[in-house]
Amino acid sequence: MKIQNPHDKFFKETFGNVAVAKDFLHHYLPQNIMQVIDVNTLEPQKDSFINEELQENFSDLLFKVNINQREGFIYFLFEHKSYTSKTTAFQLLKYMTEIWEAKMKKEDVNELPMIIPLVIYHGKNNWNVKTQLGDMIKGFHDLPSDIQSYIPNFEYLLYDITRYSDEEIKGHAQLRILLTIFRDIFTKDNEGLRESIYRAVSYLKELDDKQTGLEYLETLMRYIFSAGKNLTSSEVDKLMKRIETTYPEGRDVVMTLAEGFREEGMMEGLARGEAKGEKQALVKTAIQLLTKRFGKVPEDLKDEIAQLDTVTLGVVIGDILEYKKLEDVKKYIR
Structure with missing residues (x-):
């Protein structure tokens, strides 16, 4: 039942929902950018530009959208590793180039669409890398501005979730749940993470549609059981009891998932025990x-x-x- 790449799955299942993506843009994009973007034209694209080697640490989502009354794109790069990456701007340049190449090849056009790159990060450490490509180019900032114009440079929008307080996490229920849990999954101990889960689950009560709430509760709990700290059986019991009180509609969902992951954990433990016992016997022999x-x-x-x-x-x-x-x-x- 454990998910191979839970951060990627939780991110894409949530942000792949156009309503959630719009909600994020509305609350977090700078106002001057929002003035030139028509969020009502936001449309998810199937393309991904992360190669297999980097999928453990990065996820991406591409949305087509009208920018200043012309077709453009918003590109989300999600970094789900515990440390910051100095090469992020360079990686984004490669992905943006691939988006342009795909566009030109598919539609045989000579003009390139605008792309606004966004980076979402939730590692253990605060983001300490500058957000311009020029910062990676040795001596770039020492050049006169007329010489700089010959050298590629751009800046990406950064959202370091680790710095957000509860009050700074805005939006509707699903967005607030995702940002809260992403913020705390690496940085809180088991007790602190449980408190974050209770808070996140309480947001589900804001959803009018019960089925949507139950489905997203399942998405959330699958992520917790797959990506969270190794919760003990007693901690899982506490989690279930509190969720039953906070969001009683989700009792059966949580119980079924908890039992499944418990059983899987027992089987893994048994397998490790058997392997350890076999090795001890061979050493003794x-x-x-x-x-x-x-x-x-x-x-x-x-x-x-x-x-x-x-x-x-x-x-x-x-x-x-x-x-x-x-x-x-x-x-x-x-």
Whole structure:
């Protein structure tokens, strides 16, 4: 049941909803930009420009929108890693170039659409990287402005969620839930995260449509169980009881998900236990056979044997009769 990339899924399931994306733009875009954007023309695009290698740390969403009465795009880059990236402006330049190339190739046009890049970040550390491409180019700011005009430069809009207070998190229920949980998923301990979950779940009561609330509660809890700290069984119980009080309509949803993840966690624990038990048995067998063949085995060698994986331990045991001296076993250690 665990999601392979929960940050990506939670981000796209929420921001992929045009109403939520509009809500974000309305509350967080600078007013001068909002004056030239027609949010009623906002339309999600299927394209993604993040390569496979970077998908663990980045997600993206592209929206077509009229900018100053012409077709343009808003590009969301979501960074879901625990540290800031110095190359963000450069990455954005590559993605923007790919958007333009795709547009020209698909529609055979010679003019490029406007693209406004936005970066959303929720790592453990505050964002400490400047937001202009020129800041990455050595000596750029020392050049006269007429020379700078020959060198590519742009600035992206940055939203460092880690800095937002509860009062600064604005918008309708789904947007406030996402920003609250993204803000706290890396930075709060289990108790603090539980309090954030209770607050987020309470926002669901603002939704008029019960089915929408239940569906988004499931989206939220799948994210929590997949991306959150390793919640203990007792912590999950506390979570369920509080949610039953805060949002009783979601009791069955939370209970079903909690049981599923509990069972999965037990199976994972059992598998780890079985693997650990198998390895301990192999270590014990290897040391016993070496002791029987060569006499006392030094403690440091025992420790080194205990660090071997199960496959290597099996080889060590299988070759014991071929060893001429105790030191022969070290070829598998070194």
